[in-house]
Amino acid sequence: MSIIPTLKKDYIYKLAKQGKRIDGRGFNEYRPITIEPGIIRKAEGSARVKIGNTQVVAGVKMDVGEPYPDTPDSGVITTSAELIPLASPDFEAGPPQEDAIELARVVDRGIREAEVVKLEELCIEPGEKIWIVFIDIHVIDYDGNLFDCASLASLAALYTAIVPAEKFDLGENYPLPMRGEPPISCTAAKFNNALVFDPLLDEEEVAEARLTVATDAKGDLHAMQKGLSGGFTVDEVKKIIKGAIVNGREIRKKLQESIEKVKQNDT
Amino acid sequence: MSIIPTLKKDYIYKLAKQGKRIDGRGFNEYRPITIEPGIIRKAEGSARVKIGNTQVVAGVKMDVGEPYPDTPDSGVITTSAELIPLASPDFEAGPPQEDAIELARVVDRGIREAEVVKLEELCIEPGEKIWIVFIDIHVIDYDGNLFDCASLASLAALYTAIVPAEKFDLGENYPLPMRGEPPISCTAAKFNNALVFDPLLDEEEVAEARLTVATDAKGDLHAMQKGLSGGFTVDEVKKIIKGAIVNGREIRKKLQESIEKVKQNDT
Amino acid sequence: MSIIPTLKKDYIYKLAKQGKRIDGRGFNEYRPITIEPGIIRKAEGSARVKIGNTQVVAGVKMDVGEPYPDTPDSGVITTSAELIPLASPDFEAGPPQEDAIELARVVDRGIREAEVVKLEELCIEPGEKIWIVFIDIHVIDYDGNLFDCASLASLAALYTAIVPAEKFDLGENYPLPMRGEPPISCTAAKFNNALVFDPLLDEEEVAEARLTVATDAKGDLHAMQKGLSGGFTVDEVKKIIKGAIVNGREIRKKLQESIEKVKQNDT
Amino acid sequence: MKLIDEEGRRLDGRRFDELRKIKIEAGVLHRAEGSCYLEWGGNKVVAAVYGPREAVPRHTQDPVKAVVNARYNMAAFSVDDRKKPGPDRRSREISKVTSEALERVIITDLFPRASIDVNIEILDAEAGTRCAGLTAAAVALADAGIPMRDIPVACAAGKIGAEVVDGEVKGGYVVLDLGKDEDNYGNADLPIAIAPRTDEILLLQMDGHLTYEEFEQALDLAMKGCHIVSKLQREALLNKYRPDLEENL
């Protein structure tokens, strides 16, 4: 580790001991969040989400395809993420690397396991024709906490998406059928025994472990993913879950407000 | 830049100032061109074209496939180029690199935009079955001006191609339906304010900019492509277009003679 | 060549002059062979084969697919081999390299050319639906003579495979239809004018040339493959063939015993 | 499809020499050294610049100058039918001609062995993305403080409304900046990029059918379009730096 990162690490550790973070936030506090659904005209659904400087655009496209043999009556979701070199000097062009794959799969599980999309209503002809929902995550600016930013953008894009039935001669367009209240992903990082939510890039770079927890409105769990090569105690895991439930409630409210605004504009 | 290339550059520049080229040609003059259609027995159409030492073999293969949804009544052309390591110590094996992709796309546009192939006659069953025309460009020997050599070989292969209807139980074989007079691509390179047509490899290596212009028998334009990191003035562009029209007429005559010869041999 | 390999080479050469091998075997002698069919529950057929320390697991999976246009009434065999990094410090992850491709193709030819599988009985609906037989070769431990070990494992997997007809609603499961006595591949390596069968990895590393010969119960030839950059005299080739016939008989007996044992257990 | 009426009014109401609405913002990203957000009609583009930095892998280095790598990329959701992520042949050709055009104005010999990486992301696409992308890239380069001889700018002209009868083309209008239907159903497209101070042509492609005279008109029109867009580029840069400038007064 060269000299600058070591200095930065020492500084972040020192602050953490005093209960402080480099941008002045509390340990459980998120940066400002903005959610702008509907910004891509060519997409069936889309959203730009900023958490602090981190910025993600998610787009939903839909196509007609064949169902999987084991779920003949059900639509299909496919989630991809690209860590394009636009967003960071460290991202490289080329096929998705491990980090992008993990990001896509964690976002995907958050959506799939909570059955946010009513896939059973995306069957056109049982065993023959169903709707495929493509979620594409484009990271635009990377300053930490991609998991939360990407899940939130994907949810905002899904909740405001329109099924393009007319394009395929399948009747009138209609809103993508979604279930009520989505689970929200909240991520905490651990370094030097401190647990901080919504880590900055600088904090991620010195972190030992990371935990992402998706909780629903009732505080139930729907997906978890531990990352990095450090470990957690059982108590730390529980503490993070509790923090995720609290933060999740607040973020869910923001998400719902942004969706409402779009729906009102449409009518 | 090492010493040999610098010396070569100085020499080529010096000659150009005196209105001369290293092989004694005039600035607007092409090297000798030979066009040999029909040399590949397994191909539906083929041609070997030499412009000086540069040598390209183009082959046409046809298959039955599905039309694109937006052109249900129309055949499809697909053009590929491989810069195989046979042709130059600098070409590498592996998937096509930028240069090969640009070559294929420029040749493709020259053919497609002038609607040389009557794609509308390559529909077998509207919306269901059409002919796909594969043009494959094999560079055999590389001594400059690939664009012109490859387009010419592709045209000669197309104009002498036979639709393999019998192989697919679709009636008798017949000549690929083509429109009258094809546009011809002519390329000029610019170095040290000189504009030379049909650049040698040595000239390409010192050139600042390159312009390829496809013109038809009436002198109308069908495709253009500027290359390399230098620029052109408006006057230079106009001068090249005029030269391309003149050279194009002569090359078109040679192409037509070679096609005629094949057609006479066939009957 | 660094010092250790040179010493090893000298030692192996010296022994060979005295008619000896590093593990005490005769030149025509194989290491102990164990054949365990049926070890993978998820596979339609499988076998683990050990020749000395060399260990291969082969698995057969079957699927329903379309026939090739030129053989509308015939099933299809596809053989793949992966030299996974588990088996040797020199194997790398990633798409199959030349060695893995050669291995798969030589095993495939041994099976295909002797028409061991009754492909004509794997037609479900002529021109429409046939059985595809996938043979996958997984090298687990590499101590020389992969060709023989992989062919033997593939044969043992095929001879004990069950067609999964029920899974595809095509009636009851039944044994994969096979012809009587399979050809057996035997491999010899040449170094310093010695010819040794079933070469160890240490022997392969100093070998100049390698010859694999597949012979049937009557002593007829079905496939041969020479490898490495040394050459053979005509007499050497003939000597290897004769040794392959003798060894092949013994190995075939072992194979048949192991198959019988499985079939008895099943009934 | 009738792309232009008797009075020379186009589908979206524009005159033959009118551009679509363009909005340019410089310095929009936190991480990149220079960046630009650009809307051009229905196109939405983000460009970001990294470098000069050591070129990797090493064998791509040029010992006497910086290498300019422009990477044009379309988001999967930016087009009517979802595009598979990753570069296709079209993107790679555009990346190549864009790199060549930008290299001409960047003073590359200041940075031997370096790379200057220009990332162009098309988030929403509606005809003319290569011109929009190059124009945004130029602003991002300036925002990154990369030394340039000029700020390049791109614009297209084309021809619409001709009738085609078995390869014979009749009539038609030369117009500026083709929109979506004009691009799909028009007769020719001529995208160019120039260095506006000298009018040197840095990028030039053409397909379709133009007589020589039409080509001259189209080239002239595209040049004029470039100069209009060039002003918007400079304003965007000024808008970003004006607060700083005023502060220093």
Add this chain to the structure above:
Amino acid sequence: MKLIDEEGRRLDGRRFDELRKIKIEAGVLHRAEGSCYLEWGGNKVVAAVYGPREAVPRHTQDPVKAVVNARYNMAAFSVDDRKKPGPDRRSREISKVTSEALERVIITDLFPRASIDVNIEILDAEAGTRCAGLTAAAVALADAGIPMRDIPVACAAGKIGAEVVDGEVKGGYVVLDLGKDEDNYGNADLPIAIAPRTDEILLLQMDGHLTYEEFEQALDLAMKGCHIVSKLQREALLNKYRPDLEENL
């Protein structure tokens, strides 16, 4: 599908806190520096370790510690429908989280610039392969003599038997070590890996639906499972080395 009966008996007859049958053998391969063969229910796994050795290509080297590369791979014939050879997105994610978990216990700073390569081959798959693979890998690492703070171990707990009515979940049982049908038709899965001496959690993933209380139960159950499997790991290592040990007495 009814996965558990009124008496808490599961499809294969297990109680809620019972593991499937597990068999572990250390040192099974000739070529690898350490290896392990493991059967866990219907899963069959081989793991092999190479290294520490110089990391290649060079740019992957870490100047202060060894890099741990776990590679989880499924044989084409290990699953119901043949899997195309080579890593898919699922394998690559499992390889990543497994590498991270193992790195935590390996004393990597002893081997700067080295790589420790851990190959996990799933020969036969029946639910829970990531836990089986990590458990086998840990034994192979110990067999290879790689210095470790602890021998990590993995096990999953989950929830089965709940009824789901339009997203609302009712009832259900928290059980240890999901079998095949339990994995396919169950309600939640929680695979973890721990360092058994300290109970530090090295790997944790979860999907499905658990209340907070169910999560606590499941985590507790999975921990207990880990400790049982940990004993089997140690026995397997002892079995291999006992003959040597006895010889030296």
Add this chain to the structure above:
Amino acid sequence: MKLIDEEGRRLDGRRFDELRKIKIEAGVLHRAEGSCYLEWGGNKVVAAVYGPREAVPRHTQDPVKAVVNARYNMAAFSVDDRKKPGPDRRSREISKVTSEALERVIITDLFPRASIDVNIEILDAEAGTRCAGLTAAAVALADAGIPMRDIPVACAAGKIGAEVVDGEVKGGYVVLDLGKDEDNYGNADLPIAIAPRTDEILLLQMDGHLTYEEFEQALDLAMKGCHIVSKLQREALLNKYRPDLEENL
């Protein structure tokens, strides 16, 4: 399909020991250091040699000798159904065995760390392309002045006309140099390459069905074929260099 009649006359009129028509031309390319154009029946092949030159990437270098890279490639249009460009498994196997055969005769220890690159392009294919390719490559190597112990040469023999009844093979003729239908409907193929001075066998593959006696006949026949082709190789090289030789008299 009846491949041979009662009088031993084959489909194209050849006797059992007759080669197809062969035409060889050395030094046909401008850019390559050595080259060859070869027609063998309906096969059309170009071969070109570059090197010895520094092998790249560096990790492919052998410190004590040159590496021989033969690359066999079929043009997309060279076969009945268009072949996707790029190497498939068959091409890669042929490239491997061809490289190994050529390496045997090239005096590689003269050029440590170098590569000798041999490119074989099949432009038109009609049975026997690997033999045609290797034969052309050998001429190109000689034309490039690469020091060799011998000029290798390849030819195949095979068996046609047998009847097969449920795996049992009856009758059949051993013949030289299988043509297209003989290859598709014949009973066995045995391509070999030799160093003609010593008759050392450099390449040997076989598939189909041969008794041991038939194998001996086929090997003998293929050897004889090699010697005939070898003469044509030498003539081609002489034809190219004769003018120079005569000039120097």
